[in-house]
Amino acid sequence: DARVTQTPRHKVTEMGQEVTMRCQPILGHNTVFWYRQTMMQGLELLAYFRNRAPLDDSGMPKDRFSAEMPDATLATLKIQPSEPRDSAVYFCASGLDWSHRFFGPGTRLTVL
Amino acid sequence: KQEVTQIPAALSVPEGENLVLNCSFTDSAIYNLQWFRQDPGKGLTSLLLIQSSQREQTSGRLNASLDKSSGRSTLYIAASQPGDSATYLCAVISEGYSTLTFGKGTMLLVSP
Numbered sequence: 001d002a003r004v005t006q007t008p009r010h011k012v013t014e015m016g017q018e019v020t021m022r023c024q025p026i027l028g029h030n031t032v033f034w035y036r037q038t039m040m041q042g043l044e045l046l047a048y049f050r051n052r053a054p055l056d057d058s059g060m061p062k063d064r065f066s067a068e069m070p071d072a073t074l075a076t077l078k079i080q081p082s083e084p085r086d087s088a089v090y091f092c093a094s095g096l097d098w099s100h101r102f103f104g105p106g107t108r109l110t111v112l
Numbered sequence: 113k114q115e116v117t118q119i120p121a122a123l124s125v126p127e128g129e130n131l132v133l134n135c136s137f138t139d140s141a142i143y144n145l146q147w148f149r150q151d152p153g154k155g156l157t158s159l160l161l162i163q164s165s166q167r168e169q170t171s172g173r174l175n176a177s178l179d180k181s182s183g184r185s186t187l188y189i190a191a192s193q194p195g196d197s198a199t200y201l202c203a204v205i206s207e208g209y210s211t212l213t214f215g216k217g218t219m220l221l222v223s224p
Contacts, residue, residue, distance in 0.1 A: 031210055043201070043214040050210065091155060093212075098143045098205055101212055103156040 002026045004104035006092050012110045018080040021107045023092030024073055032075045033093040033101070034060075034067055043091070049075065082111045114139045114206045118215035125192055126223055133187040133218045135202030140183050146212065147176050147187050148201040156201065160187075192222045 005024045013019055025032045034046040047057040047067035057067060064083070069075045079086055089108050095101040115138045125131055135145070144163045148156040160169045160176040162185070168177040175188040189196055199219045203212040 033211060042216045043203075045211050048211050056211065093156075095210075098210060100158050100161050101146065101203075102158065103148075105155040108153075 002102075004092055004094050004102050006090075006104035006107050008107055009105060010108045010110075012112065013082055014112050015083055016081040017111075018078065019082050019086075019109060019111075021077045021090055021092075021109075023075040023077075023104055025075060025092070025094030026102055027073070029094035029096050029102075031095045031097070032069060033095075034075070034077050035091045035093065035103075037089045037091060037106070046077070046090075079109075082109075084111045087111050114142075114204060114213045116202060116204060116213050116215035118200075118202055118218050120218060121216065122219040122221075124221045124223065127192060127194060129192050129222075130188070130190050131192055131220070133189070133200050133202075133220070135185040135187070135215055137183045137185075137204050137213075139206055140180050141207040142180065143205040143207055145176075145178055145185050145202065145204045147174075147185075148203065150199045150201060150217070152198075159200075189220075192220075194222050194224050196220060197222050 007022045032049040035043050037043045046060045049069050052069040066078045087110050089106045091106045092104045093101045117136045119134045146161045147159045150156050162169045162178040173190040178185045199217040201217045203214040
């Protein structure tokens with residue numbers, strides 16, 4: 001049963017600390033997405049990769065956020081330095097071209 | 113810019129009722145529309161995907177319809193059960209893009 005995995009599932013950190021979230025997309029999928037979910041804004045796209053190349057990161061605060069895909073089995077989202085307003089659930093999703101999108105269980109981030 | 117709206121924001125029904133969730137989108141140039149379910153504190157589970165050339169998709173007690181020209185989709189749930197209680201999200205992939213644009217969701221509560 002192929003699924004997207006994310007680590008860690010929960011993260012509590014203090015303001016100013018670096019946070020790294022990891023995602024393993026479904027094998028064979030060529031698109032990977034990072035979304036952030038908050039009560040106020042709902043689901044917002046942060047970054048999007050196709051065949052490991054970053055295609056859209058316009059939704060990401062570039063001064064503190066960075067997203068990479070070092071290989072086809074790993075996507076990372078890094079926040080440095082973290083701020084309390086970054087507290088949210090971060091979802092990774094993968095898919096094949098324009099077909100179904102499959103979401104991971106999310107990383108719940110709390111920045112104190 | 114594509115915008116997706118879901119009405120109502122919350123819905124409470126007794127068990128056994130048939131119900132309809134509504135989704136509208138501002139730009140009818142879409143590749144497909146996907147309905148997701150999200151349980152509290154969990155990730156998103158894909159329910160149905162309708163391609164732009166299709167009118168409807170069915171899975172068990174769920175039926176999703178698409179009227180692309182008018183920018184509308186409905187999710188019909190037959191014989192609702194308490195286990196259907198969750199937030200239902202509608203999302204579209206617009207032509208020229210690979211990313212999903214989400215609505216804010218409808219929170220459904222089915223009481224025994």
